[in-house]
Amino acid sequence: MSSDFQVSPLADVCLKIGSGATPRGGKEAYRGGDFALIRSQNVYNEGFTPGGLAFINKEQADQLSNVEVMPGDVLLNITGDSVARCCSVPDNALPARVNQHVSILRADEKHLHGDYLRYFLISRKSQNLLLALASGGATRNALTKGMLESFLIQLPPFSQQKAIAHILGTLDDKIELNRRTNETLEGIAKALFKSWFVDFDPVRAKVEGRPTGLPDEISELFPDSFEESELGGIPSGWSCSSVYDLADYVNGASHSSKTLNENRLGYPVIKINELKNGFTDQTKYWDADFKDKHLVVSGDILFSWSGNPDTSIGTFVWSKQDGLLNQHIFKVVPQNSKWRSFVLSVLRSNQGSFADIARDKQTTGLGHVTVKDLKEMMCPIASVNVMSSFSALTDDIFNRCQNLILQIDVLKDLRDALLPRLISGELRVPDVEKMLEEVGI
Template sequence: MGSRGKVRSEEVQSNNWRTSRLEELATVIDSRHKTPKYSEDGLPMVRVVDVKAGPIDLSNAVKVTQEVYEDFSKGRDPEIGDLIISRVGSYGNICYVKTNEKFCLGQNTAFIVPKINWRFLYYQLLSPQVRTQIESLVVGAVQKTISLKNIKSLEIATPSKSEQKAIAHILGTLDDKIELNRRMNETLEAMAQALFKSWFVDFDPVKAKMEGRQPEGMDAETAALFPDKLVESELGLIPEGWGVGQIGNEVTVVGGSTPSTKKPGYWDGGTVHWTTPKDLSGSSDKIIIETARKITEEGLQKIHSGLLPVDTVLLSSRAPVGYLALAKVPIAINQGYIGMKCEKALSPEYVLQWCVSVMDKILQRASGTTFAEISKKNFKPIAVVVPFAQLIKIYSKIVSDIYSKIENNLRENSELSNVRDTLLPELISGKLNVSDWQ
């Protein structure tokens, strides 16, 4: 924000604000009310599950053929500044389009095409005033739904165009920085995974030395630590001199539990981080610094694994299997996790990326009739390559620096989100009036 504008507090909304129905401020376009046929390749289709605050993320979107796309797109490609709202189940979620990539909407979603500043309207739809309206308009006991008619009827307060632009800039600058940090973290995580895969899965440095080449991207001292031969093992070919163990023998595997929610003394005023897999859902960052709930010291006594130390590796063992994180705060876990304390040769960074590399094997060992779950008993025998200790140390030093950057970005994003969430209701209601904006 800097010196480009200033904000002054007002007791009431400015006189130049007016209230209009959403259908006066935007064109609302419903999706097709039918189930599409997905395909292996093609164009992305956005479903309710894909609609989350921020720019639309198409990385996990399903694909449809050109024919299906043309049907569901209704002859219109999305444009930058379009908003998307979910209508059924996870109703009322809002995201926006910020790229020119083509996609179509699946059922139970709708486009909101703004006639006013699109980013201002996006923040208005996230405001407490509008969220309250949405909650009052939802129908359905089992599958909660907001109709297209009710979406169009939402009452939206708007100031002048210049004030819309200023408010959108203030909040948008914060969100843009959050998004930049998120993308940086994805790149950093990819770097950590790529290095692990090269050194400890594909054995690229070993293969280079076998061919008489100097391993790429490392100094001579590090290259000297890699052998120049592959030998047979129960896992297939591995570098000569490296071992193979069971993960349960190489780390301390623990589980968790949930203190009785009927005992207020276990929860009220709690300060101890306590996590469920839900804390990791929707995040690509393999770091956890905050939990939705906290327990008391009395509650902690009811968890047999106790308070796990910083850098414990967490693997969600059910609902669903496969979320991963390094704990960057002392933490207690519920029964939906396998915790790995790295107290021997294998470092936390190595174990985390090893879990990524063998996730197919982990999932294959999960079982269950209601939902998939992997038990500690089935997890512990999974085979793990154990490289020379010095190589693990070098890898971990490189990757711990990467995860420090990821952690710093996460902490900054937490602060930025708090600032945004504090400013949003004040700005969007007119209680904070933006003036002198260039």
């Protein structure tokens, strides 16, 4: 650590350290309203996640007025498997309160910059210390108020804290911009798939004598009538197929007996956590023989078929280094290589149905989607020319999405490499600013 960096317990540089509560009646008491109730599932080191955000009314919020979330507050998960996850709260999530699993850390801006606090807490060193503290509990992981108050933070001069936060924030902003661009591109592909293969908009327009809104050369590919099928009315000349018949679904294998963590030898094992968060300190590695079909490379379509129906069942495109497939994930290999975008769109468009299927079989928090389910799920198949046109329009979209994901990975690696060196004082801000300028950031 740099000699001009002070060290202080959080209690001395925070105006507030405290967690909230759940309104009486538990989650059944969420009455809706203008106040968000932030829970551990909304707090990630990568940032605030609004999915599943609960809402309470003013009466309930007034009962939790001592844990009102203010602009610039840092939120830290303090119990359970998500303990130590940390983020800053965005302004668009306010007004808000927190429940008992989340602690508010409010920096005293006389000594501590709020964004610097967040980056300090998500650094690998701090995360390891927090996890070690939390694991000392008798029953489950937990961080007490006393632990947080006595937790030591390195304090560069305030101007340096602000500069460090700005540098790391610039990288995070670019990551977020790429994510939003990705969402927009995927939304376009999703809308096109729904229009052509779910709502049959071009065919309906022709039946009703309206323009399809498509270029003439594409519009001419669609029929002007419907015919009956096992799916009901579909465009004339089209057929039906099970989702299973569109691709080979290669299931992974258990790699538990020879997994390594500290040495990181062999290939990383890809589980749902790796699909959602990339490789972390919790990733297991396999250093024994494996089947070639279980190798996953960048660009592979992966379908997580087992786990929590609402958070684990999903379709992903792999973008990281090569890894090995876990037994709860299918690698999806389209029967026709030109149909890759179509197969990916079919799987993603049925996300809600997959979640419902898994929920119907849910036991002890887990559900699953089987081969039988994939065989029973049907979808319409258009003419070769329509399928080729869809691929021509969407392949570029998905390739751009893949490139954006790869850029995000590079930016995250750069941020994660800079974070500990900036916080320790090993690397100074002017040096980093010059480096980022040279690479165009």
